[in-house]
Amino acid sequence: MKHLLSTGDLDRADAIRILDTAAQMAATQDRAIKKLPTLRGRTVVNLFFEDSTRTRISFETAAKRLSADVINFSAKGSSVSKGESLKDTALTLQAMGADAVVVRHQASGAPHTLAHSGWTHGAVINAGDGTHQHPTQALLDAYTIRRHLVGTGGGTGTSGTGGLGQDLAGLHVAVVGDVLHSRVARSNVELLHTLGARVTLVAPPTLVPVGVEAWTADVSYHLDEVLLDGKPDAVMMLRVQRERMSTAGGGFFPSPLEYTRGYGLDARRLASLPEHTIVLHPGPMNRGLEISADAADSPRAVIVEQVANGVAVRMAVLYLLLAGEHTSVRVDGE
Numbered sequence: 001m002k003h004l005l006s007t008g009d010l011d012r013a014d015a016i017r018i019l020d021t022a023a024q025m026a027a028t029q030d031r032a033i034k035k036l037p038t039l040r041g042r043t044v045v046n047l048f049f050e051d052s053t054r055t056r057i058s059f060e061t062a063a064k065r066l067s068a069d070v071i072n073f074s075a076k077g078s079s080v081s082k083g084e085s086l087k088d089t090a091l092t093l094q095a096m097g098a099d100a101v102v103v104r105h106q107a108s109g110a111p112h113t114l115a116h117s118g119w120t121h122g123a124v125i126n127a128g129d130g131t132h133q134h135p136t137q138a139l140l141d142a143y144t145i146r147r148h149l150v151g152t153g154g155g156t157g158t159s160g161t162g163g164l165g166q167d168l169a170g171l172h173v174a175v176v177g178d179v180l181h182s183r184v185a186r187s188n189v190e191l192l193h194t195l196g197a198r199v200t201l202v203a204p205p206t207l208v209p210v211g212v213e214a215w216t217a218d219v220s221y222h223l224d225e226v227l228l229d230g231k232p233d234a235v236m237m238l239r240v241q242r243e244r245m246s247t248a249g250g251g252f253f254p255s256p257l258e259y260t261r262g263y264g265l266d267a268r269r270l271a272s273l274p275e276h277t278i279v280l281h282p283g284p285m286n287r288g289l290e291i292s293a294d295a296a297d298s299p300r301a302v303i304v305e306q307v308a309n310g311v312a313v314r315m316a317v318l319y320l321l322l323a324g325e326h327t328s329v330r331v332d333g334e
């Protein structure tokens with residue numbers, strides 16, 4: 001059985017294979033008829049215990065573009081709100097013949113439990129678990145960075161080879177904001193490192209996780225310094241995750257205004273960056289908090305493109321896990 005639970009499970013060859021397959025998938029998406037017959041007759045279940053807009057729609061679109069049958073399950077409005085457990089929910093889905101289960105859960109480790117429980121025989125794809133991992137987000141971020149900054153002869157154009165077959169060696173990525181609560185940051189640090197990029201995490205000390213020394217990234221508390229002296233090729237802004245802060249931000253930073261002053265990306269900070277630098281954000285954005293409207297809407301921001309790339313990347317992951325008998329996306333478990 002093959003699963004995608006964590007970017008830590010991917011070696012360089014696995015990651016490049018997924019990114020290259022995503023590029024092939026993206027090429028099919030310019031056609032008038034976008035649907036491929038690849039997963040006809042297969043069933044993909046989207047099992048979302050936590051809110052999501054982009055990720056859920058993106059997985060649904062990806063599965064449908066590959067002609068799979070899609071069952072969308074969200075905890076709200078289901079028997080989960082009556083207290084049904086992950087186990088019983090999974091057994092129900094198994095009875096419906098799920099070939100893949102895309103799971104988002106508020107508990108870190110829930111996809112791992114599902115993958116190793118025997119409750120489902122399908123491939124398990126982690127679509128975000130607690131503060132732990134969000135591997136397809138990191139893959140779409142890496143895909144977006146590669147498309148812009150590798151094999152294009154520099155600049156922010158999307159022409160050129162888009163880096164097919166290449167990794168991100170030599171690039172510097174700044175990941176800025178609420179690292180503590182961010183599964184996006186964790187997944188990205190691992191994947192970017194695997195792909196050869198250098199990562200600097202930038203956050204107030206209160207939003208840096210304990211044990212960060214063991215991560216494959218540098219840590220700074222000074223955004224202006226990193227932007228000006230570090231000359232990052234990509235700046236990834238993270239959402240301030242107020243729903244994971246028990247006292248509405250009270251314990252983590254003095255006030256939203258002070259957070260923005262210290263760690264928000266605005267037009268002034270944007271102007272201090274090299275010309276080719278791109279700006280990413282996984283969404284949903286808190287405009288005016290971690291990113292100003294003019295930064296979010298600037299030509300350097302590739303935030304909308306990230307969403308489009310997410311479909312191609314998820315098509316690639318579904319394809320490699322469900323159809324690619326001869327692929328070696330990390331075999332997890334058996």
Ligand code: NCD
Nearest residue numbers: 054055128134239282283284
């Ligand atoms: C992220 C998530 O849910 O982890 N968003 C996403 O998947 N597009 C990041 C976030 O919620 O801040």
